[in-house]
Amino acid sequence: xxxxxxxxxxxxxxxxxxxxxxxxxxxxxxxxxxxxxxxxxxxxxxxxxxxxxxxxxxxxxxxxxxxxxxxxxxxxxxxxxxxxxxxxxxxxxxxxxxxxxxxxxxxxxxxxxxxxxxxxxxxxxxxxxxxxxxxxxxxxxxxxxxxxxxxxxxxxxxxxxxxxxxxxxxxxxxxxxxxxxxxxxxxxxxxxxxxxxxxxxxxxxxxxxxxxxxxxxxxxxxxxxxxxxxxxxxxxxxxxxxxxxxxxxxxxxxxxxxxxxxxxxxxxxxxxxxxxxxxxxxxxxxxxxxxxxxxxxxxxxxxxxxxxxxxxxxxxxxxxxxxxxxxxxxxxxxxxxxxxxxxxxxxxxxxxxxxxxxxxxxxxxxxxxxxxxxxxxxxxxxxxxxxxxx
Numbered sequence: 376x377x378x379x380x381x382x383x384x385x386x387x388x389x390x391x392x393x394x395x396x397x398x399x400x401x402x403x404x405x406x407x408x409x410x411x412x413x414x415x416x417x418x419x420x421x422x423x424x425x426x427x428x429x430x431x432x433x434x435x436x437x438x439x440x441x442x443x444x445x446x447x448x449x450x451x452x453x454x455x456x457x458x459x460x461x462x463x464x465x466x467x468x469x470x471x472x473x474x475x476x477x478x479x480x481x482x483x484x485x486x487x488x489x490x491x492x493x494x495x496x497x498x499x500x501x502x503x504x505x506x507x508x509x510x511x512x513x514x515x516x517x518x519x520x521x522x523x524x525x526x527x528x529x530x531x532x533x534x535x536x537x538x539x540x541x542x543x544x545x546x547x548x549x550x551x552x553x554x555x556x557x558x559x560x561x562x563x564x565x566x567x568x569x570x571x572x573x574x575x576x577x578x579x580x581x582x583x584x585x586x587x588x589x590x591x592x593x594x595x596x597x598x599x600x601x602x603x604x605x606x607x608x609x610x611x612x613x614x615x616x617x618x619x620x621x622x623x624x625x626x627x628x629x630x631x632x633x634x635x636x637x638x639x640x641x642x643x644x645x646x647x648x649x650x651x652x653x654x655x656x657x658x659x660x661x662x663x664x665x666x667x668x669x670x671x672x673x674x675x676x677x678x679x680x681x682x683x684x685x686x687x688x689x690x691x692x693x694x695x696x697x698x699x700x701x702x703x704x705x706x707x708x709x710x711x712x713x714x715x716x717x718x719x720x721x722x723x724x725x726x727x728x729x730x731x732x733x734x735x736x737x738x739x740x741x742x743x744x745x746x747x748x749x750x751x752x753x754x755x756x757x758x759x760x761x762x763x764x765x
Contacts, residue, residue, distance in 0.1 A: 404663075404665060405665065407663065407664075408654075408655045408656070408658070408663075408664045408665035409655060411654045411655065411658040411659055411662055411663070411664050412650075412651045412652070412653075412654035412655035412664070413651075413654070414654065414659060414662075415650055415651070415653065415654030415658070415659050415694070416647055416650045416651050416654060418659070419646075419647070419650045419694075420647070423474070423476065423477065424643075426584045426585055427474065427476075427477040427581070427585055428476070428477055428480070428639075428642075428643065428646075429639075430577065430580050430581040430584070431477045431478075431480040431481055431581060432480050432635045432638045432639045432642075433577060433631075433635050434480070434481060434484070434574070434577050434578065434581065435480035435481055435483055435484035435634075435635070436484070436631050436632070436633075436634035436635030436636075436637075437573070437574065437577065437631055437634075437635075438481070438484035438485060438488060439484050439487060439488060439634045439638075440627070440630050440631050440634050441570060441573070441627075441631070442488060447485060447489045447490050450463055450494075451463070451464065451485060451489070451490035451491055451494040451495065451498075452489055452490065452491050452552055453491035453492070453493070453541065453545075453548040453549055453551070453552040454491075454549075454552055455491065455494070457538075460491065460493070460494040461493070461494055461497050461533075461534050461537055461538070463494070464494040464495070464497040464498040464501065464533070464537065465497055465498075465501045465505065465530065465533045465534060466501075467498060474503050474695070474725070475503040475694075475695070475725060475726055475727055475728045475730075475731040476646050476694075476728065476730055476734070477502075477503075477581075478498075478499060478502035478503055479499075479646075479731060479734045479735070479738070480638045480639075480642055481502070482495060482499045482502075482738070483638060483641075483642070483738045484638070485498065486738065486739065489551075489552075491541060491548055491552070492537075492540050492544050492548055492739075492743070493537040493538055493540050493541030493542075493548075494537055494541075495537075496536055496537045496540045497533045497534055497536065497537030498533075499726075499735075499747075500529075500532055500533045500536055500537075500726050500751070501529070501530075501533040503725045503726050504529040504532065504533065504722070504725050504726040505526075505529045505530060505533065509525075509587075509725070510522055510525055510526045512701050513525050513701055513721065516701055516705055517701065517704060517705065517708070517717070521714070521717065521718065524718050524758075524762050525718065525721045528718065528721075528722050528758050529722060532726075532751070532754055532755075535754065536747070536750050536751065536754065539750055540743070540746065540747060540750070543746060544743070565622060569618075569622055572618065573615075573618050573622070576611045576612075576614045576615045576618065577611075577615060579607065579608070579611030579614075580608055580611045580612050580615065583604045583607040583608040583611065584604070584605075584608040586600055586601050586604040587601070588601060589601050641734075641737060641738075642734050642737075645730065645733040645734045645737060646730045646731075646733075646734060647730075648730070648733065649694075649728070649729045649730025649731070649732070649733045649734070650694060650730050652729055653692065653693060653694045653728060653729045653730060654694075656692070656729075657689075657692070657693045657694075674686075674689075675689075675707065675712045675713065675716040675720075676711045676712060676713060676716075677713045678713045678714070678715040678716070678759075678760065678763030678764065680756070680760065682713055682715070682716045683715050683716050683719045683755075683756045683757075683759035683760050683763070684752075684756045685716075686712075686716035686717070686719040686720045686755075686756075686759065687720070687722075687723040687751075687752045687753075687755040687756045687759070688723075688752055690719065690720040690721075690723040690724030690727070690755070691723045691724070691727040691728075691748060691751060691752050692727075692728065692729045692732075693724060693728065693729075694728040694729065694730060695724045695725050695728065700720065700721060700724050700725055703720075704717050704720060704721065707720075713763055714762060714763050715759035715760055715761075715762050715763020715764070716759055716763070717759075718755075718758060718759045718762045718763075719756055719758065719759030722751075722754070722755040722758055722759075723751050723752055723755035726751055727748060727751055732744060732748060735747065735748075
């Protein structure tokens, strides 16, 4: 063992000891932040793990086991038709309408099966950012201008970020694609229509079990689906059980559950740890963490570069459950937040969070994660300044 390594260990031990020694236990703000972190992770476990993450893990496991690499390469690979690849990535992401954490297992599934970095990151952004109900809610509560700006910005972001990611890593992507094309084509286990129906019912469970509550006074299709969402989700789950019994062999089911467990083991601990840290720093909706809300409100007033950048950065690290960003923004705007920083928060917040960053790093590495997060923050900041100026 080298002397340098031993010194690093010693410094780490000293740092941990000093941190524990001076831990401000008993200080009201520290104790409250600690409580908030536990409340947030409890809420996350109750509201998101069973209905959101577990179905997403099973879908991701199914992608890695039952979807052929050739199919993924055809529609999402680095050499795929750009219009088709980014169009499918954006549309499929927006249909799911999941939060920044639930989309991660699905992203990991298509990435590992050979999807190009560009289309995969377009899907990664579009899933939590392009939520039809969230955009409608934004327009109803924060104004039509904000709703339109959010819709246009989110759709454009998913494509632009994907294209930039592909351009930056194009050499690496082509080498990866060439290596995957030389791999043997797996044997087709069942007809395409059976696989399509299998994935459709799984997505049905995920989407309808988490169908958002309609706006007050809304009696349209969205409200009707919400009224019967458990019946639809239950029918999807029953259909899935019949499909598994009729079409799948025992060894296939074992392989599927094994792949699902790998995704859960990789992602869930990081997500829960990230939610704890996020709750400690920023608290829950309507509650403060260690960072006072007044600091954030003071920092994001007006339409300066500082206000837009800080809004994007804070939004990127804070965890937003689906639709919670709108009431948060309503309160911040009432406290003096500028319209530019408000849009920056809408474009950066739902797509990113500290928990999702930790998981992304484990999936595609530190450098690509930093580049992706930086692109979202920079583009949200620029969009906020342009929107605020007009």
